[in-house]
Amino acid sequence: MKQKAKHMPEKVISIPRTLDLSSSLQFTVELAQLKDEKEICVDFKNVGLVEPFAMLIVSSELQRAAVRCQLNSFRCVNHEKMTYAAHMGFFKAFGYDYGKRPGEAPGGSRYLPVSIFNCDELRNQAVERGEAVGDVIEEKSKRLAAMLCGEDESDLHRTLAYSLREIMRNVVEHSEADQIGMCAQYWPTKNKVEVAIIDRGIGLRKTLSRNPHLGIESDKHALNYACMPAVSGKAFKGSRIRQKGHWANSGFGLYMTSRICRNGGNFFIASGDQGMMLTKAAEGKSYFPCSYEGTAVRLQIRTDQVGSLYDSLRLYKEDGFRIKAQYAEIVDINPSAASLMLSEDFDISTWDRIRAALGLKSS
Numbered sequence: 001m002k003q004k005a006k007h008m009p010e011k012v013i014s015i016p017r018t019l020d021l022s023s024s025l026q027f028t029v030e031l032a033q034l035k036d037e038k039e040i041c042v043d044f045k046n047v048g049l050v051e052p053f054a055m056l057i058v059s060s061e062l063q064r065a066a067v068r069c070q071l072n073s074f075r076c077v078n079h080e081k082m083t084y085a086a087h088m089g090f091f092k093a094f095g096y097d098y099g100k101r102p103g104e105a106p107g108g109s110r111y112l113p114v115s116i117f118n119c120d121e122l123r124n125q126a127v128e129r130g131e132a133v134g135d136v137i138e139e140k141s142k143r144l145a146a147m148l149c150g151e152d153e154s155d156l157h158r159t160l161a162y163s164l165r166e167i168m169r170n171v172v173e174h175s176e177a178d179q180i181g182m183c184a185q186y187w188p189t190k191n192k193v194e195v196a197i198i199d200r201g202i203g204l205r206k207t208l209s210r211n212p213h214l215g216i217e218s219d220k221h222a223l224n225y226a227c228m229p230a231v232s233g234k235a236f237k238g239s240r241i242r243q244k245g246h247w248a249n250s251g252f253g254l255y256m257t258s259r260i261c262r263n264g265g266n267f268f269i270a271s272g273d274q275g276m277m278l279t280k281a282a283e284g285k286s287y288f289p290c291s292y293e294g295t296a297v298r299l300q301i302r303t304d305q306v307g308s309l310y311d312s313l314r315l316y317k318e319d320g321f322r323i324k325a326q327y328a329e330i331v332d333i334n335p336s337a338a339s340l341m342l343s344e345d346f347d348i349s350t351w352d353r354i355r356a357a358l359g360l361k362s363s
Contacts, residue, residue, distance in 0.1 A: 059093035175201025219272030264305030
């Protein structure tokens with residue numbers, strides 16, 4: 001006689017009390033371990049603080065877990081008090097019918113709700129208008145920055161627009177993702193802006209592995225390479241790709257954006273099983289375990305530390321070319337060299353250590 005299949009009990013997932021960067025990354029590791037569950041209950045009983053990055057990545061991974069497990073039942077409890085997250089589109093982003101849809105809230109008034117942008121639509125707009133996709137992304141970035149900071153001719157607006165543009169360009173040009181997810185909040189009384197941008201593309205490790213000069217051995221190595229100036233998975237010595245014009249890929253986007261954020265704030269990027277935080281501190285690099293197929297970026301900018309974007313970019317670009325010149329003779333850049341690289345560490349002693357590790361003469 002054939003036995004009936006055992007009914008598996010409902011799996012209860014408790015959301016962390018504080019949904020910030022570190023707790024949301026740990027939550028992605030826990031969600032990745034879900035395999036055979038068919039009924040899931042997500043409990044928001046103890047949740048207090050919710051940050052934009054956490055909303056974006058947690059909603060993405062809840063939705064992905066539901067699809068991966070092919071759930072028969074998916075419900076939430078104790079979520080009614082989370083009016084901010086509901087207004088921002090958090091719940092409907094992972095398929096639960098509560099609050100507003102992603103992009104439905106009007107934005108402005110110092111926030112951008114959870115929003116989804118289609119990469120093909122951006123490319124099609126560029127074709128229809130006879131422009132480069134970079135032009136379309138720049139226009140959208142300026143509008144989003146104006147919604148967030150409430151102005152369009154300030155140093156803060158220019159800084160936000162530049163940062164949004166560079167991250168979105170990276171997604172469209174490198175990730176092979178279908179969509180870009182975004183969420184942001186500006187707290188004027190705290191002099192702080194947080195912008196979160198994610199994609200479900202191929203990830204940094206696979207993207208940068210196209211460059212034969214990079215000895216990428218792990219996701220951690222890929223994160224370090226991605227934030228080096230003039231390092232790219234498309235533009236490298238011997239590449240057949242020869243982009244022209246002012247949108248030509250130079251491998252400076254993440255490096256420049258990270259420098260902007262680290263002027264009082266911080267820059268975070270995650271892909272695969274690792275996340276990396278960069279700050280301006282002497283030991284300004286730290287790592288976080290995670291599980292994310294794609295790339296997730298969080299920018300935290302101190303608005304009281306924002307000066308002239310033009311002056312900052314000129315300085316950072318000069319630094320970047322100086323750094324590039326230092327490792328120009330090192331055709332194959334190994335992971336140990338990349339791991340040393342923070343902008344404040346780009347001095348002669350650092351390069352002497354790198355050259356010594358590679359058996360090259362000191363400068």
